[in-house]
Amino acid sequence: MTRLVVDLGARSYPIWIGEGLLVRAGHLLGDLVGRRRVAVITTPVVRRLHGAALERSLRQAGCELHVLLVPDGERHKTLGSAARLYDQLLARGLERGSPIVAFGGGVIGDLAGFVAATYLRGVPFVQVPTTLLAQVDASVGGKVAVNHPRGKNLIGVFYQPRAVLSDVGVLRTLPRRELAAGLAEVIKCGVIRDAGLFRFVERQAPAILAGDPRWLGTVIRRACAIKAAVVTRDEREEGLRRILNFGHTVGHAVEQLTGYRRYLHGEAVAMGMVAAARLSAALGLCPPAVGERLARLLRQCGLPVELPRLRPAGLLAALEVDKKMGEGYLYAILPEAVGRVVVKPLRAREVVSRLLDRHAA
């Protein structure tokens, strides 16, 4: 078991990473949950697979447990779902000191986190992520949100959890496609800050995708450490933190234009990263070999690297609503090498024509 601290002054919190953490949840969370009403927000599938262990452990710590279910899927990460959760929290008498535990993947973490941040002006929030993607990404940084029909995560706040429990054991039940999608975010961390992590994934991708808990623990720890270091220096994304969006501007647009149904988030990010690397090469900021090496690794993991067919007007509209836009420009995150990126404001129109040019070719 590893314990990593995200250093944010008064809002610092620990991330525990290891096997068998669910059964120790009550013990690890201690005073945060003991003798209180606690809401666990989860999905029917996660509850069926892993609920018993977590719930027993929390009950043993003395909680009065309230399990609230949300249907699976990104399309349920809405203000409407948040409203239904508020109703249930109030009906069950959850108070200011009552923690909300997000038990699931990124959708549950974002939705339950948004609810925790806004219910009674904020109640304690605990993350128990159950996908690789959520363990390496959603669990660090305090971004919580719901989607709007016009785009992803457009309604949200920054709200730090009090603790994160990443149980590597739960990844055993995760489909390989989901493991690969999570690995896309690990690869992202490698490209933006850590060539060593990138090389590690190049060497160990088969073992990681086979679910080896030791290698999984390593990549989770290293990716979380990179993200934590960035977030510590720029909690509210006013500068440096933008680099974490590498692959996400185009990725979000692809997700939105395909109705959040065709691709997993990590798959869309994989395509977005390759698109950004090619754009970087086209602008003369890096050699084409960077994008080729990145595409090779992503393909090896079974991830898509070529954008689907998109209408230029649709892509432009999706990019323009993306909230990483400032003053009419996109902040494009462009690799200079594996391990180093640069942030460049670009016109959305220019990005679209370069992305789709290639596609038409």
Place this chain on the structure above:
Amino acid sequence: MTRLVVDLGARSYPIWIGEGLLVRAGHLLGDLVGRRRVAVITTPVVRRLHGAALERSLRQAGCELHVLLVPDGERHKTLGSAARLYDQLLARGLERGSPIVAFGGGVIGDLAGFVAATYLRGVPFVQVPTTLLAQVDASVGGKVAVNHPRGKNLIGVFYQPRAVLSDVGVLRTLPRRELAAGLAEVIKCGVIRDAGLFRFVERQAPAILAGDPRWLGTVIRRACAIKAAVVTRDEREEGLRRILNFGHTVGHAVEQLTGYRRYLHGEAVAMGMVAAARLSAALGLCPPAVGERLARLLRQCGLPVELPRLRPAGLLAALEVDKKMGEGYLYAILPEAVGRVVVKPLRAREVVSRLLDRHAA
């Protein structure tokens, strides 16, 4: 013109208080609004009475102005109204750097503030309060929220404005009933921290209620200074700040049980303050004369001091959902004298029986 600073470190902000601030808004806000898209959220009535001055001044500063209207009234301070505002902000292309200006009373400040806090994870927020209540209360402290059918302000966050412009001139069009309701919050500040302010209102109530801008400016400045001093020491209401809720626990319950239609917020607070003072006397924490003096002043201002007839079960349910509840107890704010209160955890059931006993008598 007075400039008061609410000292919250990186989140500090100025409150300007004076006459004729609307026409200087563009100048006072400067870089915050210049050459940007700016959303002004207001009501049809406020826009008709005072919109021209503010809008002209902001346009002269170079803004691209978007005026979004919300119907008047507490019953529109809902998640549904927030959702409609998100739609409009996105449709008009408001970006991360685009400020949202709340131009209206407390309802507009709370609703527009909640939207500003949650739109794209937070955009700059400016308050231009147009009622006495909003100028002395909602504009200081960063509490923003929407109501839930089960109670007031149950969905919200802490989000500080970048600036507050309190134009005393706009109070000329405010009905006397609204002036009196605002004065209730000034009197509250006197009871909790400043016997001198209380005496000042005792002496000057007729002149203040006649709309004398000099006396209005004085009470706004003194009430804001008291609230700012409390909020500076406890931004997120973990201790001291609870004293600002004097009169509000019962006040909120009365508002909710009467459908937010019968009483203005300040009127409900007036009844709640007298109830708290009587409770304090019944518990032996202060002489009965404190409640009598408070009731006399409130009556002099034309404010109600006796609770309406309420069913005990209804009052209990309303108190129990109030989010100032912690671990099954209410934090009751009880005066020890004019100028000094104490916070006491009490069982909601005990509060109800003492409040309604008197009523039955």
